[in-house]
Amino acid sequence: MKTKYLQLINPLKWVKASRLKKKDGQYDKSKSDLELNLYSKILKNDMLHYGYFEDPETPADTISIKDIEDAQVKYAQNIIDLITDKKGLILDVGCGMGGLSAILTEQKFKAEALTPNKNQIRHIQQKYPAIPVHNCKFEDVTETKIYKTVINSESFQYINLDKGLEKINAITEPGARWIITDYFRLHNDGINKSSHLYDEFIATIEKSNWKIVYQKDITPNILPMLRLLNLYVERFLFPIKNFGFEKLRYKQGFLYYLTQELREGIDGKIHKEVASIDPVKFENEKKYMIFALERK
Numbered sequence: 001m002k003t004k005y006l007q008l009i010n011p012l013k014w015v016k017a018s019r020l021k022k023k024d025g026q027y028d029k030s031k032s033d034l035e036l037n038l039y040s041k042i043l044k045n046d047m048l049h050y051g052y053f054e055d056p057e058t059p060a061d062t063i064s065i066k067d068i069e070d071a072q073v074k075y076a077q078n079i080i081d082l083i084t085d086k087k088g089l090i091l092d093v094g095c096g097m098g099g100l101s102a103i104l105t106e107q108k109f110k111a112e113a114l115t116p117n118k119n120q121i122r123h124i125q126q127k128y129p130a131i132p133v134h135n136c137k138f139e140d141v142t143e144t145k146i147y148k149t150v151i152n153s154e155s156f157q158y159i160n161l162d163k164g165l166e167k168i169n170a171i172t173e174p175g176a177r178w179i180i181t182d183y184f185r186l187h188n189d190g191i192n193k194s195s196h197l198y199d200e201f202i203a204t205i206e207k208s209n210w211k212i213v214y215q216k217d218i219t220p221n222i223l224p225m226l227r228l229l230n231l232y233v234e235r236f237l238f239p240i241k242n243f244g245f246e247k248l249r250y251k252q253g254f255l256y257y258l259t260q261e262l263r264e265g266i267d268g269k270i271h272k273e274v275a276s277i278d279p280v281k282f283e284n285e286k287k288y289m290i291f292a293l294e295r296k
């Protein structure tokens, strides 16, 4: 038997593997989100959202990386246009790689950034040292400052509704503005359960001390990005993955046989991830909104 196969039955390797598995159990997604790390390596303008395409019919195969980055800047400007207190302190909650906070600072707003993600904090401290950063989940904020505007740019979906409201009340006063851009689920039966249920969100806000003063459904304007992601998955990711598996089957049949469950696991994971960027499913199951709320 070849030595590389013998490694698979080497007890020392199994002990090391089980130690790694234990470490995996300690993985906290909010502190080190692998998907977000991946996107941050692909897109270089420090924004991790779907962007805003003026023309919802933009064909996916004509979209360049520059077009994506332009759409992301446009999305950020949509948020900035909703800030009414131009001089007051702003908190960019779930700031990602700091792109929005950087544009705000460039435009002379006073912005602070918050994220539980350590890579993002490190990146912002290196690239934008002038931006104050808070390294924690929004739910764990202990800040005693008062913010005039709080922004959740595609980050509110990660935050528990009631806890989020409790915290936002602790760091704002009546008259404050809360800008939320995010997608919401229309019903509870889709494959992907990330994001808040739209009706639940509206009902919670109606019962709270906040009122919605502006809202816009921008689902059509983010769909070009989903169509593009889907195109990459169909034309590159799937063919490359299948090529890799087939190559393994022809070149290392034994290993191919041993890794059947692993390969099925990978297929299942890909199926779930791809469902979340399927533009047709998205349109049926979700709605992408821009909200501006005001504290009563």
Ligand SMILES: C[S@@+](CC[C@H](N)C(=O)[O-])C[C@H]1O[C@@H](n2cnc3c(N)ncnc32)[C@H](O)[C@@H]1O
Pocket: 030, 033, 036, 046, 047, 048, 049, 093, 094, 095, 096, 097, 099, 100, 114, 115, 116, 117, 120, 136, 137, 138, 139, 152, 153, 154, 155, 158, 159
């Ligand atoms: C999809 S990214 C959006 C990043 C950025 N706002 C943007 O628009 O480019 C989601 C952000 O929410 C952050 N996040 C995840 N859980 C959070 C939590 N509980 N509290 C605050 N931010 C959180 C992530 O670390 C990430 O920075």
